[in-house]
Amino acid sequence: MGQLNMSGTGIGSFNDRIRDAINGGSPFGNPLQQGFSTGLFLEPNGFYQGNETETRLTLATYTDHIQIGLAGNLKNYVLKSHTGEAKKGSEVCTFDGSPVGYTSSPIEIINYASAHDNETLFDIISLKTPMSLSIDERCRINHLSSSMIALSQGIPFFHAGDEILRSKSLDRDSYNSGDWFNKLDFTYETNNWGVGLPPREKNEGSWPLMKPRLENPSFKPTKDQILAALNNFVDILKIRYSSPLFRLTTASDVEQRVHFHNTGPSLVPGVIVMSIQDARNDAHEMSQLDENFSCVVTVFNACPHEVSIEIPDLATNKLQLHPVQVNSSDALVRQSAYEATTGQFTVPRRTTAVFVEPRC
Template sequence: MKNIVFTSQTMYRHPLDLNTGLLNITSNFDQQYATDERLGVIYSPEMTIFRLWAPAASKIELILFYTLYGDEAEHIMMEEVRPGTYEVEVTGNLDNKAYKFGIFYPDGTYIDTCDPYAFATTSNGARSVIVDLISTNPENWGARMPAFSATTDAIIYEANVRDFTISETSGAQNRGKFLGFIEQGTKSPNGLATGLDYLKELGITHVQLMPMYDFQTVDEENQTAKYNWGYDPQNYNVPEGSFATDARDPKTRIREMKQMIQGLHDAGIRVIMDVVYNHVYDTDTHPFEKVAPGYYFRRYSDGSLSDGTGVGNDTASENEMMKRYILDSVKYWAQEYHIDGFRFDLMGIHDIDTMNAVRETLDKIDPSIIILGEGWNLNTNLPEEKKAASINARQMLRIAHFNDAMRTAIKGSDMDGGFDTGFISGKPFMEQWIAINQQGGLYYPQDIAGYQQPDQIVQYVEAHDNHTLYDKLVINMPHDDERTRTRRHLLASSLAILAQGIPFIHAGQEFLRTKNGEENSYNLPDAINKMDWSRRDTKQKEVEYLKGLINLRKSNPLFRLQTTDEIAKHMEVLEADYYKIVWQLENDTDLFYVFFNGNGDPRYFKIEESDFEVLVHDCKVNIAQPRMWLDTDEIKVEGFSTTVLHKKK
C-alpha cells in the first residue's frame, strides 16, 4: 500500500514488512494464515454473518450504510476469530443493504474497501450490497440443464452482450442489454432472424459471452459514453451493471443476467462465461491489495509486480487464498447462475494445480461443464513447469486450449499487424501442419503443445482479439475481388469447423464480420464493435454455408470423435501438399472424403469407388434430400473451397 507510512517498528503478530507495506509471504504463510471458512456475507432473513480475510489488518470495522447511496452508516467492530480472519454477526433482515469494510493497519493508517467476495454492488461497484439471492431468481428458475453429451460435441459461438444487439439493425428493444440478448422475434432490416432466433437457426450449442462480471472502465450510469470489452475486472462475482436496465438497483443486474441465461437455456443453448482472474484493472485500489497487500499479486524478490499479462499485474494463483478465490468464484457462478462453461483469459498465467482444482471443483457440480482457456506461455514469475500453458497440456486433462498453431497456419500470424499469410492466402508448406492439427491431438508434437485428447483443443480462425479474418484478408490480399476473398474466408472456416476438437466461431464470422480494419477494438466505439445485422442480409449465402457445416458436423459422430484412439482408428490423412489437404473418415457404416483446396483454380482427385453423395461443394452445403450424387471416379474441387463426399457402406 503506497499510502501507508509506518512509524512504529512493532510488528505485533501481523506479517507486514514495515519498509514496503507488503505482507511478508514466507514459505509457511498460508499454513499460518489461510482459512477454509466461507468468506463474504452469509445472509439469512434473521441474521447476516460478515467474514473477511485480511491478514494485514490490526482491526477491522464493518461499515453498514442506512441506505444504498446515502452517507450515514453504522460502524461495527469485527472480531479476529483466527489469525487474519475477521467476523461479525448482525441480527435483522439486511437484504439490499450496502456495506464496506474499514481496515486499520498496525500504524493506525485507515482505509475502506469493498468486499472482494461481494455478490452485489451499487452503481459502478462503489459499495458492496447484501442480497437475498432467492429474491433475484426469475419466474420458473429451476435447476441446471442436464449434463451435456461430450465436449467435442460442442460448437462454441463467442459474442459480447453489448455488441450483439446494440445496433438498430438488431431489431431489439433492450439494445446492448442482458434482456436484449434473448428477445424473440427480432428481425434484420430485410426481415431475417436476428438475436436469439438467429442463434437457434445457426445450430450452435454454446454461446461464450465476453466479460459480463462487473468491470471498471464503463460508467454504469452513462453507458454509451465509453466502450470497453470488460477485461478490466472490478468485482468478480457481480454482474456488469451497464448490461442491466437499472444499474442503480443491485438486484436488477442479477435478475436480468439470470433471465438471459434462462432464455438461452430454454432455447437449448448453453452459456460459457469469460473469466479474467489473471489480473485486475488497478492493484492499488482493488480490494485484493487493500485486505492483503502483496499477497494476491505475483511479485519478484524486489517487490515489483510480475507483468506477464501486459497490463501491469499478474494474480498469484499459486498462493492458497488466490487459488481458493478462483475456486469459490467459479463454483458460485456455476451454482447460482447455472453457468455451463468457463473460458479463462490468459490461462497460462495461472498454475497447473489451480486449473486442475478448477476442473475437480466443477466436476462435483457437473462434469460436462466446459473449461477452456488461452494457454499462452507468458513471461510471468512462475516456473515454466508450473504454468497452465499449452506446452503443459498433458498435465491438465479435460481442459481445452485455444489452438493458435492451426489458426496461424490457416491465415497467418496475428502478431505482426496482420501482414503474415497462411494456407488460404498463399503461404507454402502449411498443408501437413494443418492436417496434423486437424487430427485433434493425435501425433501432436509434444515440444509444441502437450495435447493428449481432442477435448483439449479449441479449433478456430478468428476471435474477438486482433483483426477479423475478413479484415486480415483485406490486408493480406488487397487485390482480391470480393468473390475470391469470400471463398478464402469460407475455406478457412471449414478447415476449423470440420477438424477434430472443439470448433469455435467468433460472432459475425459467418457473415464476414468487419471492424473497418481496426486490429484491437477493446475500447473503440459501438460503431466499430457492433454486430451489423444488415451484413447478415447481404451475406446470406455465407451464413447458410456455415450453418450447413455446423449441421454436417452434428449429423455424424465421425466429425467429432472423443478420443485420439478413435481418431487413429477412423481418420486417415491421404494427401497434404501443394495447397491440398485430403482425409477420410470411416467406420462400419459411413465413409467420408474431405478435400480442402487452397489453390485458386480447381484440382481433380481420383477415388476408387463411385456412388458418393456430395454434401459440400463449391461453397455450398447440401445435407438435405434430394442430394447431388457423384457417379464417376473423379471429383473436381473448385478453387479456394472444400468438398465433402459421403457413402453409406
C-alpha cells in the first residue's frame, strides 16, 4: 500500500506494474511466466499459462497495464481498456486487485523493467523465451523492453548494463556473488553469460532450468551484438530527448496529449500504438511544447512477425520515420513505414518504431 500513499507527494516510486507486464509473472512467481515482450500468447515457451483464449486475455490485460505506465501511471488517466470500457488508471487492476495507476503526476513514477534485485533484463528474457529462439531475437526483445521504458512518461530507470546485454548468468540475487557474477565488461567482449551456475543459496531451486541454458553456446551474444544493443539504446535515448512530448511534466498534459489507438476488444495482440499531440500550427487548443514536431507516434510491436495496422484516427497526418531511426544501424527498424491515406503503420517484428510530424 506504500505506493498508493505516494500520490500527491511529488516523490517517485518504482513501477512494478509495468515491469511485470513487460516481462511476465513477477520476480516471485515461476520464472517461465511470459509477458508482453517475452512471447506470451505470441510465442509460447511450453510453460502452461492457460489455453489460447486465456493467454490472449492475459496479454491484453498486460497491454492495459503497460499503457497506463506509458501514461505516467496516472490514477486519473482514462484508457479504453481491452474490454472496450473507458477506465481510469486507478480502475485498471493488477491480478491481485491492486490499482495499476496511482500517481497524481508523471514525476511520481519511476518506470523500469529490471534493477539490481532479481535477474538482469537479458537473463529474464533468456529464461522466459523459448529455448529455440535465436540470440538475435533475444537482443531485439531486450531493446524492445528498454525502449518501452525510455519512451514512457515519468522517470525512466535502467539497470547498469541493460544497454550492453548484461548477464549475471541467471543469478536472481547477486548481492553476495562477488565480481564473478556481477562483472560489467566495458570492453564489450562478453556480457558475462555462462560463467557458471549462480550460487546455491538463492538459485538452487531453478538450477534445472538454468543449466541447459547456461551451457548452450547459442545463448551467448557476440561483441558485435553487444555493440549493436548499445547503439540501439543510445538511439532510443536520442529519440526521448528529441522531443519534450516524451517528457511531459504534468498530469493535465499527459491526459490531454497522450492517446492509445489499438485498444478495445478488437485490438491486435502484441501491438501498442501511442500518439502524443502538440499544438498544431493553425490551432490553439493546447500550448505548443515542441518547436520541431506537432505529433509523435510510437508503435511497439512485440510480435514475432511484421505487423501492418490501420489507425483511422491518425490518417492524413504527415508522419515520417524519426530521423534517428532513418539513420539507425538496425536494418529492420529502417523498414518501418506509414501510409497517410489509410493511416496504416507497418512495423517489423519485435521493433519499436517512432514516427514524427515535422512542423512546416
